[in-house]
Amino acid sequence: xxxxxxxxxxxxxxxxxxxxxxxxxxxxxxxxxxxxxxxxxxxxxxxxxxxxxxxxxxxxxxxxxxxxxxxxxxxxxxxxxxxxxxxxxxxxxxxxxxxxxxxxxxxxxxxxxxxxxxxxxxxxxxxxxxxxxxxxxxxxxxxxxxxxxxxxxxxxxxxxxxxxxxxxxxxxxxxxxxxxxxxxxxxxxxxxxxxxxxxxxxxxxxxxxxxxxxxxxxxxxxxxxxxxxxxxxxxxxxxxxxxxxxxxxxxxxxxxxxxxxxxxxxxxx
Amino acid sequence: xxxxxxxxxxxxxxxxxxxxxxxxxxxxxxxxxxxxxxxxxxxxxxxxxxxxxxxxxxxxxxxxxxxxxxxxxxxxxxxxxxxxxxxxxxxxxxxxxxxxxxxxxxxxxxxxxxxxxxxxxxxxxxxxxxxxxxxxxxxxxxxxxxxxxxxxxxxxxxxxxxxxxxxxxxxxxxxxxxxxxxxxxxxxxxxxxxxxxxxxxxxxxxxxxxxxxxxxxxxxxxxxxxxxxxxxxxxxxxxxxxxxxxxxxxx
Numbered sequence: 001x002x003x004x005x006x007x008x009x010x011x012x013x014x015x016x017x018x019x020x021x022x023x024x025x026x027x028x029x030x031x032x033x034x035x036x037x038x039x040x041x042x043x044x045x046x047x048x049x050x051x052x053x054x055x056x057x058x059x060x061x062x063x064x065x066x067x068x069x070x071x072x073x074x075x076x077x078x079x080x081x082x083x084x085x086x087x088x089x090x091x092x093x094x095x096x097x098x099x100x101x102x103x104x105x106x107x108x109x110x111x112x113x114x115x116x117x118x119x120x121x122x123x124x125x126x127x128x129x130x131x132x133x134x135x136x137x138x139x140x141x142x143x144x145x146x147x148x149x150x151x152x153x154x155x156x157x158x159x160x161x162x163x164x165x166x167x168x169x170x171x172x173x174x175x176x177x178x179x180x181x182x183x184x185x186x187x188x189x190x191x192x193x194x195x196x197x198x199x200x201x202x203x204x205x206x207x208x209x210x211x212x213x214x215x216x217x218x219x220x221x222x223x224x225x226x227x228x229x230x231x232x233x234x235x236x237x238x239x240x241x242x243x244x245x246x247x248x249x250x251x252x253x254x255x256x257x258x259x260x261x262x263x264x265x266x267x268x269x
Numbered sequence: 270x271x272x273x274x275x276x277x278x279x280x281x282x283x284x285x286x287x288x289x290x291x292x293x294x295x296x297x298x299x300x301x302x303x304x305x306x307x308x309x310x311x312x313x314x315x316x317x318x319x320x321x322x323x324x325x326x327x328x329x330x331x332x333x334x335x336x337x338x339x340x341x342x343x344x345x346x347x348x349x350x351x352x353x354x355x356x357x358x359x360x361x362x363x364x365x366x367x368x369x370x371x372x373x374x375x376x377x378x379x380x381x382x383x384x385x386x387x388x389x390x391x392x393x394x395x396x397x398x399x400x401x402x403x404x405x406x407x408x409x410x411x412x413x414x415x416x417x418x419x420x421x422x423x424x425x426x427x428x429x430x431x432x433x434x435x436x437x438x439x440x441x442x443x444x445x446x447x448x449x450x451x452x453x454x455x456x457x458x459x460x461x462x463x464x465x466x467x468x469x470x471x472x473x474x475x476x477x478x479x480x481x482x483x484x485x486x487x488x489x490x491x492x493x494x495x496x497x498x499x500x501x502x503x504x505x506x507x508x509x510x511x512x513x514x515x516x517x518x519x520x
Binding site: 007064065068069070100122129130131132133135167195196197198200201265266 | 275276277279360361393426427428429430431432433434436437440443482484485486488489490491494
C-alpha cells in the first residue's frame with residue numbers, strides 16, 4: 001500500500017502486526033501445545049490486538065485539541081474499543097478458567113453491547129464531518145450495505161426472531177442485538193471508507209474502516225455459528241470457528257495499523 | 270514554474286503559463302490529470318520522480334522531456350521536487366519545472382519556497398483578472414493574502430481528503446457567497462473577485478468556514494502548520510493587517 005511504503009515506521013508496524021496475527025492464527029489453528037492451547041492462542045491474540053487498539057485510540061484522542069471534532073471521534077472510538085476490550089478480557093477469563101462454563105449472558109456481553117453505540121457514533125461523526133455528497137462511490141457502498149443487510153436478515157436475524165424455543169427473553173434480545181450492532185458498524189465503516197477516497201487520509205481511515213467491517217463480519221459469522229451449534233469453544237476449531245476467530249484477531253491488527261498510520265500522518269507518533 | 274500533486278501524483282495545482290504551454294486552453298483542465306499526462310512525459314519517469322520525492326522528501330534537478338498534448342511539440346526542461354512534509358508524512362509533491370538554461374536553485378527543493386511561488390501566482394492571477402483595478406496596493410496585497418490562504422487550504426484538503434472534499438469546500442464557499450450576496454467565487458481552489466473593494470467581513474467569514482472545514486477533515490495541527498508556512502511569504506505589515514481584519518486567527 002502506498003502509504004505504508006512511504007513511511008518505514010508505518011511499514012514496520014504493519015509488518016509486525018501481520019506477523020503477530022499470522023503467528024497467533026496459525027498457533028490457534030494448529031494448537032502446537034496440545035488441545036487446550038487452541039483457546040489460549042485465540043484469547044491471547046485477541047487481547048493483544050484489542051488492547052493495542054485501545055492504547056493507540058487513547059493516544060490519538062489525547063493528541064487532539066479540545067475543540068476539534070477529531071477529539072470527539074477518537075473519544076468515542078476509545079470508549080467503544082475499551083468496552084470491547086473489557087468484554088474480550090472477561091470472555092477470555094471465563095474461557096480459560098479450567099472446567100468453567102461460559103454463562104450466557106455474561107458480564108462480557110454487557111461490555112460488548114455497551115461498546116456498539118460509541119463506535120457507531122464515532123463512525124457517524126467521522127462521516128458527517130466530511131459532508132460529502134452522495135456520489136458513485138457512495139451508491140456502491142450503499143449497494144454493498146443493502147446486500148449484506150439482506151444476508152444478515154435472512155440468515156441470522158429472521159431465524160432468531162421467529163424461534164419460539166427461547167427460555168429467556170434476554171438471550172433472544174442479545175441474539176438480535178449482536179447482528180444488528182454488527183451490521184450498523186459494518187454500514188458505518190463502509191460509508192466512511194467510501195467517503196475518504198483519493199486523499200492522504202484515505203489509507204488509514206480505510207484500514208480502520210476495513211478492520212471494523214471485518215470485525216462486524218466475524219461477529220456475524222460467530223452469531224450464525226453459535227445459532228446453528230457449529231461454534232467450537234474448546235478443542236480443535238472447525239472451519240466456521242476459524243472463520244469467526246482468526247478474522248476477529250486480524251481485524252484488531254488492521255485497526256491498530258490504521259490508527260498508527262494516522263497518528264504518524266498527524267505527528268502523534 | 271510550479272506543479273503541485275497529491276500523494277498519488279494527481280495534479281492539484283499548476284501555474285497558468287505552464288498549463289497553457291502544455292496545451293490546456295483552461296489551466297484548470299489540467300487539475301485531476303496524472304502528472305505524466307499533464308506534463309506529457311513518460312509515465313515511468315514521472316513515477317520515478319514522485320517515488321524519489323515521497324521517500325526522500327526531495328528530488329534533485331534532472332532533465333526531462335515534456336510535450337504539449339495539443340500541438341505534440343516536445344521540449345527539454347529541468348524537473349526537481351520537494352515534499353511539503355518530512356518523508357513518512359508525504360501528502361503530495363511540489364514539482365518545479367524550469368528551462369535547462371536557467372541556473373539551478375536549491376530553493377526549488379523547499380516547500381516554503383514553493384508556497385511563496387504559489388502566493389506569487391495568486392498575486393499574478395488577481396492582477397491579471399477581470400475585476401476592476403484596485404485602488405491601493407495594500408488592498409491588493411491583502412486580497413492576495415486571502416486568496417493564497419484559501420488556495421493553500423483547498424490544496425491541503427484535496428491532498429489529505431481527496432477531490433470530493435475539495436468540492437465540498439468550494440460548495441461551502443459558493444453557498445455562503447450566494448446567501449450573503451457577495452460576488453466572490455471559488456473554482457478549483459482559486460478565488461475570483463467580482464467587486465473592486467475588498468470586504469473584510471466577507472473574507473473573514475469565508476476564511477472561518479474554510480479553516481473550520483479543513484480542521485474537521487484533517488487536524489488543527491496540520492492546518493496551522495500549513496498556514497504558518499504560507500504566512501512567511503507575506504510581509505509583516507500584510508500579516509498584521511490580515512490579523513487586524515480577522516483573516517487570520519491563531520488556531
